[in-house]
Amino acid sequence: MKTLSPSDVNSLPAGGSDPLRFDWKEGWYPVHYVSDLDKSKPTPFTLLAIDFVIWWDSTASCWRVFEDKCPHRLAPLSEGRIADDGLLECPYHGWAFSGEGQCDRIPQQVEDLAAQASKRTCVVSLPTAERQGLLFAYPGLPENASRTPVPIIxxxxxxxxxxxxxxxxxxxxxxxxxxxxxxxxxxxxxxxxxxxxxxxxxxxxxxxxxxxxxxxxxxxxxxxxxxxxxxxxxxxxxxxxxxxxxxxxxxxxxxxxxxxxxxxxxxxxxxxxxxxxxxxxxxxxxxxxxxxxxxxxxxxxxxxxxxxxxxxxxxxxxxxxxxxxxxxxxxxxxxxxxx
CATH class of the missing domain: 3.90.380.10 (Naphthalene 1,2-dioxygenase Alpha Subunit; Chain A, domain 1)
Incomplete structure (x- = not known):
C-alpha cells in the first residue's frame, strides 16, 4: 500500500514539515471546477476566511488566484473586469494587474511611473495548479508550492x-x-x-x-x-x-x-x-x-x-x-x- 507521505525526498508533506503541528495554509485546495469558470470575467471565492478572485490570464494561458482587494483603496477586484489587454482591472480607479500581481497600469499616475513600480501596488498572487478538472490554489509560502503534492486520485x-x-x-x-x-x-x-x-x-x-x-x-x-x-x-x-x-x-x-x-x-x-x-x-x-x-x-x-x-x-x-x-x-x- 502506498505511503501517505511524499516519497520524493525533495517533496514537502501537506501541513508543513513540523511533525507536531499541521499548518492549514501549507497545502493545495480545490477552489473551482475548471469547466464552471468563465474566462471572460473574474470569479470571487473565499478560502480560509480570506477573499480571493479567480481570473484567466490570457497572456500566460493559465488561471490566476489573487487576494480580492486592490492595494489602492481595497476595492474587490472580483467586481472589476478583464481588460482588452488581458490585465485584471479594478472597478474603482482602473488600476490593472498582470498575472504575477504586478500593477501594470495606473491611469492617474504621472509619466515617471514611480507609483506603478512600487511594491505597495502589487496584489498577493497564489500559486495555482490545474489537475483532474479542478483548479487548486496554494495559500501557504509560495516557495513550498512546487514541492507539495497536489491531492489527486x-x-x-x-x-x-x-x-x-x-x-x-x-x-x-x-x-x-x-x-x-x-x-x-x-x-x-x-x-x-x-x-x-x-x-x-x-x-x-x-x-x-x-x-x-x-x-x-x-x-x-x-x-x-x-x-x-x-x-x-x-x-x-x-x-x-x-x-x-x-x-x-x-x-x-x-x-x-x-x-x-x-x-x-x-x-x-x-x-x-x-x-x-x-x-x-x-x-x-x-x-x-x-x-x-x-x-x-x-x-x-x-x-x-x-x-x-x-x-x-x-x-x-x-x-x-x-x-x-x-x-x-x-x-x-x-x-x-x-x-
Missing part, C-alpha cells in the same frame, strides 16, 4: 478513458471538518440516507481495519463492505487536510469511487467538491450516464446532501456554543471513538 490517472464521472459542488453551512467526519463515517448512511442512497435494513458493524495512519491522514480496509457485505470490499483513504475517498469494487457493476474534497471557506462554512467516478463492467450504464444532463444529476446529489445538512449544522452550533466536556461528558466524537 491516483486511480483516475490510470486508463482515464475508462472512467465515467459525475461531479457536483455546493457551499455548506458547516465546517470542513464536520463535513469530512461525516463523509468518512459509513455507519450513518443506512439511517440518514434511508431511501436516497441507503436503507435502514443494511445497518450493521463497520469493521474498518486501519492499515496506515499519521499526520498526513489514514488508509483503511472494510473487508466485508457496505450493505451487509453484498457489494464487496471498500477501501477508505483520507489525505489531510481535505480529501477523502471510498473505493469499492463490486461483482455486480464494477468499480466506483466516492470522492469528497472539503475546502474551508471560513469557520462554519465550506465548499464540497463531490466526485463519483465509475468504471462499469458493462458499457451500457456509462453511456446512459454520459447522456444524463449535469443539472439532473446535480439535483439528485443535492438531495443526498440535504438528508443530513440540518442536523450537521445544528450539531456544529452546539459544539461552538457549549463547553462539550462539561455539558456533554458522555458525548462521542469522532464516530470512531464509539467503536
Amino acid at each position: 491516483e486511480a483516475l490517472e490510470e486508463s482515464p478513458s475508462e472512467w465515467v464521472c459525475i461531479d457536483t459542488f455546493r457551499d455548506l453551512p458547516y465546517d470542513a471538518l464536520t463535513l469530512l467526519e461525516n463523509v468518512i463515517d459509513a455507519s450513518h448512511i443506512p439511517y440518514t440516507h434511508h431511501r436516497s442512497v441507503g436503507n435502514r435494513s443494511f445497518a450493521g458493524p463497520v469493521e474498518l481495519e486501519v492499515k496506515e495512519s499519521g499526520k498526513q491522514g489514514f488508509q483503511g480496509v472494510w473487508e466485508s463492505g457496505p450493505r451487509l457485505g453484498t457489494l464487496g470490499q471498500q477501501d477508505t483513504t483520507f489525505l489531510a487536510p481535505g480529501l477523502m475517498w471510498h473505493d469499492l469494487t463490486s461483482k455486480q457493476f464494477g468499480r466506483t469511487l466516492t470522492v469528497v474534497y472539503a475546502t474551508p471557506i471560513r469557520k462554519g462554512s465550506c465548499r464540497i467538491f463531490a466526485r463519483f467516478p465509475f468504471k462499469f463492467s458493462s458499457k451500457v450504464p456509462g453511456l446512459f450516464m454520459k447522456l444524463t444532463p449535469r443539472w439532473f444529476s446535480h439535483i439528485g446529489q443535492n438531495a443526498v446532501l440535504e438528508d443530513d445538512q440540518i442536523f450537521l449544522h445544528h450539531q456544529e452550533r452546539t459544539y461552538t456554543t457549549k463547553k462539550m466536556k462539561v455539558s456533554f461528558p458522555n458525548h462521542q466524537s469522532p464516530v470512531a471513538s464509539i467503536i
Whole structure:
C-alpha cells in the first residue's frame, strides 16, 4: 500500500514539515471546477476566511488566484473586469494587474511611473495548479508550492478513458471538518440516507481495519463492505487536510469511487467538491450516464446532501456554543471513538 507521505525526498508533506503541528495554509485546495469558470470575467471565492478572485490570464494561458482587494483603496477586484489587454482591472480607479500581481497600469499616475513600480501596488498572487478538472490554489509560502503534492486520485490517472464521472459542488453551512467526519463515517448512511442512497435494513458493524495512519491522514480496509457485505470490499483513504475517498469494487457493476474534497471557506462554512467516478463492467450504464444532463444529476446529489445538512449544522452550533466536556461528558466524537 502506498505511503501517505511524499516519497520524493525533495517533496514537502501537506501541513508543513513540523511533525507536531499541521499548518492549514501549507497545502493545495480545490477552489473551482475548471469547466464552471468563465474566462471572460473574474470569479470571487473565499478560502480560509480570506477573499480571493479567480481570473484567466490570457497572456500566460493559465488561471490566476489573487487576494480580492486592490492595494489602492481595497476595492474587490472580483467586481472589476478583464481588460482588452488581458490585465485584471479594478472597478474603482482602473488600476490593472498582470498575472504575477504586478500593477501594470495606473491611469492617474504621472509619466515617471514611480507609483506603478512600487511594491505597495502589487496584489498577493497564489500559486495555482490545474489537475483532474479542478483548479487548486496554494495559500501557504509560495516557495513550498512546487514541492507539495497536489491531492489527486491516483486511480483516475490510470486508463482515464475508462472512467465515467459525475461531479457536483455546493457551499455548506458547516465546517470542513464536520463535513469530512461525516463523509468518512459509513455507519450513518443506512439511517440518514434511508431511501436516497441507503436503507435502514443494511445497518450493521463497520469493521474498518486501519492499515496506515499519521499526520498526513489514514488508509483503511472494510473487508466485508457496505450493505451487509453484498457489494464487496471498500477501501477508505483520507489525505489531510481535505480529501477523502471510498473505493469499492463490486461483482455486480464494477468499480466506483466516492470522492469528497472539503475546502474551508471560513469557520462554519465550506465548499464540497463531490466526485463519483465509475468504471462499469458493462458499457451500457456509462453511456446512459454520459447522456444524463449535469443539472439532473446535480439535483439528485443535492438531495443526498440535504438528508443530513440540518442536523450537521445544528450539531456544529452546539459544539461552538457549549463547553462539550462539561455539558456533554458522555458525548462521542469522532464516530470512531464509539467503536
